Amino acid sequence: MMKLEKREEIFRAALELIAEHGFHGAPMAMIAERAGVGAGTIYRYFENKDVLIAELYREVEDKLSTAIQEGYVTEKPFRERFLHIGTAVLRFFIENPRDFRYLEQFHNSPYGVEHRRDKLQGKKGEGNLFCMLFDEGIYQQVMKDFPLPILFALAFGPLLSVARDHILGFITLDDALIVRTVEACWDGVRR
Template sequence: MDCSDKKECREKKAAIIQATVELVGEHGFHGAPMAMVAERAGVAAGTIYRYFENKDALITGTYKDLEERLQAKVLQGFPEQGTPREKFFHFARVLVKWWIASPVDFRFVEQFHNSPYGVAQRRDKLLGKQRNLCWDIFHEALEQQGVKDLPLPILFGLTFGPLILISRDHNHGFIALDDTMIEQTIEGCWNAVKR
């Protein structure tokens, strides 16, 4: 894509991504056609195609953008030399706080992970074909025998599954998470898998 004003290009792409996140969060993938995304983003319908080849590329590109933003947040203050427990606590804390501060982002990510768009990617991450921080944390914990000898998908389910549920319940107003409750929940998740 040729764009003479780099700042304007970045702003348009960011507006398209934000519109996609919002519309998918409100209406699901099928309820967020390209024309509606363009209208919400305040760009011409054809503009989206300068950044994304088609709707599939838009959806996966939007997810990638959210994932990169999360990764940047997680790496701030990440305890590189810490124990797997310390690394997990840091990661989980950042994740839950992001999910409850940005419920629209959270809804998009949930829908992505539970759709055909996200299944192959999740499979690659869970099976270590696509290395990521979670995989590294739990692989290290398994090597050090700090967690139960279970397959990674089960370890992820026992730790991140409850965090997803409490974040969703907070966003729906069923509970009100504060820092203390977040820490206690993360502790409970870790206790579910530690040896």
């Protein structure tokens, strides 16, 4: 196995195991076994488990960011941009259930608290697409004037719930239902 392939296998194994068992239920030895590498091999690529978890998060976040930015046009009307982002987020999650479960665990763990706080306060670069959009919406008075955490909860909280329910098989999201769901999120934050 080539060096890059080993790193990718370690990422894949860590993503699968953490999505299945959580951070504490996925020790490095188990990740190494699933990746088909020796336990010591992981430490050639990642100093420790915390570094692996942070780098895996960045990789998943980059994939999500790429999906969101594909076809995103800053010159389009505000509502269309909001709907684009919401639809891209929801589609990414239902098409990548392991990534979704990983992100949920990350954001709801001590690993994600500081990251999330920085993102909501506009201190992290990529999260700024959301922050800039919401700031613009408040400034243009097309969105309710709430603090960013509340706007995020109103706009994206329902998307997370329906993505989770789709992945668990409680609902089936087709194109029409995705559009209606994202439009309902818009209704929750628009003035």
